[in-house]
Amino acid sequence: MKKNAKISNAVIKRLPRYRRYLYELRKKGVEKISSKEFSNLIGYTASQIRQDLNNFGGFGQQGYGYSVEGLYDEISAILGLDREYRMVILGAGNLGQAIIKYTKVHKTGFKVCAAFEVKPSLIGKEIDGLKIYDYEDIVEYVENENIDIGIICVDEKNAQEVADKLSFAGVKGIWNFAPTDIEVPPHVAIENVHLSDSLHALAYHMNDIHKRTAHTGESEKQ
Amino acid sequence: MKKNAKISNAVIKRLPRYRRYLYELRKKGVEKISSKEFSNLIGYTASQIRQDLNNFGGFGQQGYGYSVEGLYDEISAILGLDREYRMVILGAGNLGQAIIKYTKVHKTGFKVCAAFEVKPSLIGKEIDGLKIYDYEDIVEYVENENIDIGIICVDEKNAQEVADKLSFAGVKGIWNFAPTDIEVPPHVAIENVHLSDSLHALAYHMNDIHKRTAHTGESEKQ
Numbered sequence: 481m482k483k484n485a486k487i488s489n490a491v492i493k494r495l496p497r498y499r500r501y502l503y504e505l506r507k508k509g510v511e512k513i514s515s516k517e518f519s520n521l522i523g524y525t526a527s528q529i530r531q532d533l534n535n536f537g538g539f540g541q542q543g544y545g546y547s548v549e550g551l552y553d554e555i556s557a558i559l560g561l562d563r564e565y566r567m568v569i570l571g572a573g574n575l576g577q578a579i580i581k582y583t584k585v586h587k588t589g590f591k592v593c594a595a596f597e598v599k600p601s602l603i604g605k606e607i608d609g610l611k612i613y614d615y616e617d618i619v620e621y622v623e624n625e626n627i628d629i630g631i632i633c634v635d636e637k638n639a640q641e642v643a644d645k646l647s648f649a650g651v652k653g654i655w656n657f658a659p660t661d662i663e664v665p666p667h668v669a670i671e672n673v674h675l676s677d678s679l680h681a682l683a684y685h686m687n688d689i690h691k692r693t694a695h696t697g698e699s700e701k702q
Numbered sequence: 703m704k705k706n707a708k709i710s711n712a713v714i715k716r717l718p719r720y721r722r723y724l725y726e727l728r729k730k731g732v733e734k735i736s737s738k739e740f741s742n743l744i745g746y747t748a749s750q751i752r753q754d755l756n757n758f759g760g761f762g763q764q765g766y767g768y769s770v771e772g773l774y775d776e777i778s779a780i781l782g783l784d785r786e787y788r789m790v791i792l793g794a795g796n797l798g799q800a801i802i803k804y805t806k807v808h809k810t811g812f813k814v815c816a817a818f819e820v821k822p823s824l825i826g827k828e829i830d831g832l833k834i835y836d837y838e839d840i841v842e843y844v845e846n847e848n849i850d851i852g853i854i855c856v857d858e859k860n861a862q863e864v865a866d867k868l869s870f871a872g873v874k875g876i877w878n879f880a881p882t883d884i885e886v887p888p889h890v891a892i893e894n895v896h897l898s899d900s901l902h903a904l905a906y907h908m909n910d911i912h913k914r915t916a917h918t919g920e921s922e923k924q
Contacts, residue, residue: 492906496899500881523883559902560909578800582897590901629904653908655901659722661745667915669907671900675804677718678893679812679877680781682851684714685891686875687782693889 487535494532495555497522502552514545561589567629567655568622569595570642572602572612575657576633580607593625622649629653636660643670709757716754717777719744724774736767783811789851789877790844791817792864794824794834797879798855802829815847844871851875858882865892 501522505513515526522529533551536558556562567583569576572595583592597603598615605612613621621627630646632639632654639658646654646668653669656662664670723744727735737748744751755768758780778784789805791798794817805814818837819825825836835843843849852868854861854876861880868876868890875891878884886892 487910492903493899495906496896496902499902500896500899504882558906560905561902565905574803574806578803581796581800581803584796628908652912653904655904660726667911669904669911671904671907673897673900674718674722675895677715677722678895680718680721680783681714682875682877682891682893683782683787684717684780685893686850688709689889689891690874 491532491535494524495559498529498532499552499555499559499561502548502555505548506552510548512545512547518546563589565590565628565653566626567592567631568618568625568627569610569631569633570615570618570646571595571633571635572597572599572607573633576631577607579631579633579657580610584608590629592631593627594621596621618645619649622646622651627651629655632656632658632662634658713754713757716746717781720751720754721774721777721781721783724770724777727770728774732770734767734769740768785811787812787850787875788848789814789853790840790849791832791853791855792837792840792868793817793855793857794819794821794829795855798853799829801853801855801879802832806830812851814853815849816843818843840867841871844868844873849873851877854878854880854884856880 501518505521513521515529518529519526524532533546536554567590569579569592572580576595580592580595583590592610595607595610595612596615596618597612602612603614622630627649628651630642630649630651630653632642632646634642636658639656639660640662643654643656643662643664647665651668653671654662654664656670656672657675659674659676661672662670723740727743735743737751740751741748746754755773758776789812791801791814794802798817802814802817805812814832817829817832817834818840819834820837824834827834844852849871850873852864852871852873852875854864854868856864858880861878861882862884865876865878865884865886869887873890875893876884876886878892878894879897881896881898883894884892
């Protein structure tokens with residue numbers, strides 16, 4: 481693996497998906513897979529797959545294909561999933577509670593340690609067994625508890641200030657659910673989840689299909 | 703607007719983001735914006751912005767720029783956000799409850815009407831005022847209540863079967879939160895939200911920054 485090569489964002493976005501499919505293959509007991517077979521499964525072209533994996537030095541062998549387990553482990557290591565991450569949630573309203581519930585479902589490797597709030601009525605309470613602390617104490621908590629990731633679930637007008645505080649406190653990554661784009665210093669990684677953008681894209685595709693089938697009369701087929 | 707032009711998925715993914723920024727500009731009372739100013743704000747190049755918006759016939763005027771309100775309304779209409787969508791949630795476990803909470807926060811134009819479950823202990827109960835029905839009744843409900851969108855919050859091994867049932871019942875779109883890729887007939891639109899993929903990408907970026915700064919000794923700066 482080329483340690484310092486800059487990998488494009490598009491490739492990185494595809495890696496978790498490769499890993500997800502490899503996980504399923506491994507569960508089914510599949511030991512090796514060619515880029516062609518992988519292509520049929522995942523929907524990217526075989527050449528795209530080879531090109532993506534070449535970014536990391538490539539793990540395939542001519543005429544043999546990829547080792548499912550080997551590739552799964554390599555991609556896991558590349559993504560940094562061979563260790564645990566400690567997280568805190570900022571904002572314990574509906575959105576924060578939603579993410580707490582979500583992380584209970586898919587928690588492998590990512591542990592939510594605490595939630596933080598400004599609202600006195602919420603501080604000291606628990607959500608699904610998770611303690612809610614005073615937002616005032618966030619910097620101390622992040623330092624003492626070796627927190628890696630801050631999850632922003634506050635509303636959009638407070639998101640930037642919370643991100644600044646988290647960056648100052650020393651988190652290495654921010655997972656932002658507030659429906660706004662926030663700025664972070666270069667030593668902090670950021671990943672935005674704009675669920676409403678996804679819903680709007682869905683609305684577009686629904687209307688696009690409707691327009692197309694209305695033109696050809698295909699909507700009758702339903 | 704070219705009614706039947708096929709717009710690339712990449713452009714469609716950017717439209718909700720354009721709309722979000724235009725919404726903020728409008729709130730601030732900004733009336734017009736050049737592609738250059740828009741570029742500084744949103745981070746895409748001015749040429750990218752012009753190219754994206756040209757897909758829809760373009761709304762800018764040479765030497766004047768774009769009308770913020772006009773462009774906001776046009777993009778809203780293109781995305782199909784000038785009407786209400788009726789949705790149901792499939793699966794009322796932690797993930798389903800998370801999405802119910804989320805839609806309460808950002809519900810504009812998208813209304814969750816009911817949740818459906820197979821577990822007898824959940825059927826008949828309410829979550830945040832939302833009634834949980836028996837999954838057996840999903841087809842009838844979708845037909846009678848004119849449901850547009852089904853939100854899949856069941857686990858990955860049941861996701862495809864639920865999607866098939868929803869498609870059969872006549873939904874026009876599926877918003878899938880199960881951590882698997884599902885297949886739908888051509889008359890149904892699908893949008894996958896793989897939150898764990900997003901978290902894995904964040905882990906990658908954190909480790910990438912760490913490796914880079916460790917090499918140059920920049921990590922000391924923090």
